[in-house]
Amino acid sequence: MRLLMLCVLPLLGALLAWAVPLAATMRISALLIVAATHFALLLSLWVSPAPPALDGWLAADPLGLIVLSLTSTIFLMTAVYAVGYLQRVRPRGGRMFISGLLAFLGATSVVALSQHLAMLWVGIEATTLALAPLVFHRHDRRSLEAVWKYLVISSVGIALALLGIFFVATAQDGVPGRPLVVGDLVAHASLLQPAWLRAAFLFLLVGFGTKMGLAPMHTWKPDTYGEAPSLVSSLMAGALTSSAFLGVARITQVAMAAGQGPFVQPILLGFGLLSLAVAAVFIIGQSDMKRLLAYSSVEHMGLLVLGLGLGGVGAYGSMLHVINNGLVKSWLFLVAGNIVLASGTSAVLANRGTLHRLPVSGVLLILGLFAVTGSPPFGLFISEFTILRAAFAAGHPWIAFATLALLAVIFVGMAALILEMALGTPDDGHPRVRESRWLVAGPITLACMVLVLGVYIPGPLNRVLALAAVALGGRAP
């Protein structure tokens, strides 16, 4: 029941916000209420697990619970931010904006809880469609180009993923168990037709990898993140990519259970290293903060599949990294939103002296730089360190060294830009801007969480992470 509520409640909210002519403040309250209720329901899952719903199609298994917790947290923080944002900006089609956000929450909840691959696919497709109008909210040339690229590339990716799901069904032909239900696929994994399963893995990895923004399918990402309103970018970089990663993780789970590790792991490693390399090349010399963050997202998606591909403690590191990366991306995009609200642009040069003009956002920006590049004491240090350890344990020290070298390049590239933005001397005397509490509450909370995760991983979370790692064919450290 609670699982069903988690999916249906946001969709009802979306319908309400769209169909009923509410006052703007009422719509925003609806957004906050749904976000808070969703988060409360999620917390209740941690206290007492919910039984599977819809004939076992919906269940909160460890993998899904991790992604759901992340998306619900990010959504709540983004909803709080939206209150402050909508006081300053009136996006065209105000009700479309709120209802798009809520529909996105419903769709990601479906993705996280779905144990049926086709339903997971429908959820991921729905997230694409829910956010498309929000990317296009300015109705100008640049946002048009961004939404076109986003729609075409994501739709092709999603279509290829669907073909992959049909391949899974073919691999499962004649095997006992309900069709396309992950638990049943894993239980009878050794009976699946290996050739079709491999083809399915390839198509699902490319398809969902497109939505994650793995190189070389990442080309929509900088444009879309750059042009979308920052709070939408925050949801995309934090929640949407994590949901898509869950799709990759599910098929990896099945493939590993079927003993296809030697086939899938090198492919995952290849995509991971390529994404890191592409990110490193494009981060150097970026001139726009949001595009910089988009390439940083490509980097972290690379790390996620790298961890999966290494197996062992790498799987644990990957799942922990999903949480850390989601939180820090959301944090930084919300800070970018504050910067854009103050100056009207996310270009680095026009925003020099951010620390002076926006003291709170400026500090958050500098802290975010260290967090996102994996410096201690932030959580990303722990998860990246775990992934690197897995590389040594798996007998691939060269992967660890290559990753470290690319991470170092990325750190230098990002630091040069962000420090110039934060500390540089502004061109003219931009006055200090008062920062609304609504606009800084979200990023501050997210920053605290990333900091806590760097120092201490709570017991229940550690247990769920360990279970997820085992499901992915790995183990807890």
Next chain:
Amino acid sequence: MHTVPQLVLLFVVLTNFGVLGTTRLSTCIRALALQGWLLGLLPLMLASHLSVHVMLLATGTLIVKGIALPWFLHWAIREARVRREIEPLIGYVASLLLGALALGLAFAIATRLPLPHLEESLLVPVSLVTVMIGLIVLTTRRKALTQVVGYLMLENGIFLFGLTQAESVPFLLEVGVLLDVFVGVFIMGIVVFHINREFDSLDSANLAELQD
């Protein structure tokens, strides 16, 4: 294996090449509509017995892929007053050759991936070649509308493959597929119009402002 479905599948391949080899958008859309009709017929021919489920699937496919989407695209080219594709990224002869290559590749792959419990020999290669030609059209044509046609061909190819699983995959999925095609194109359609209004042409090559 009956010969009629084989014949229908061959016609599907011909419509693929029809889209690849023409400059007129209206011909493209007609070929796509024909493909939609053929796809609507196939569930009826391949089913072991005619259930309500099969009839609904066939009717739904016919209405969406054979009538509604082509009608929508026709309406779009009338509104936007575009008639032909202008110089694609690779020429028509080259893209036909590429299509032929895709056909060979599809058959080569299909022999490596035998379908369990199904003697249908053409469904898998035809599905794969439709997916590949859809991707070729999508990536080499410059008009946004032709790209939408390419995307729909890609979806048609996936639908063809889905037919091999029509018995075991739940009904829900097929509805989801049709709906997704519809919604996807609907949104793309809106974007197509905005492209037309913003740039006075449907040339998606105009969309090149965002670059590194």
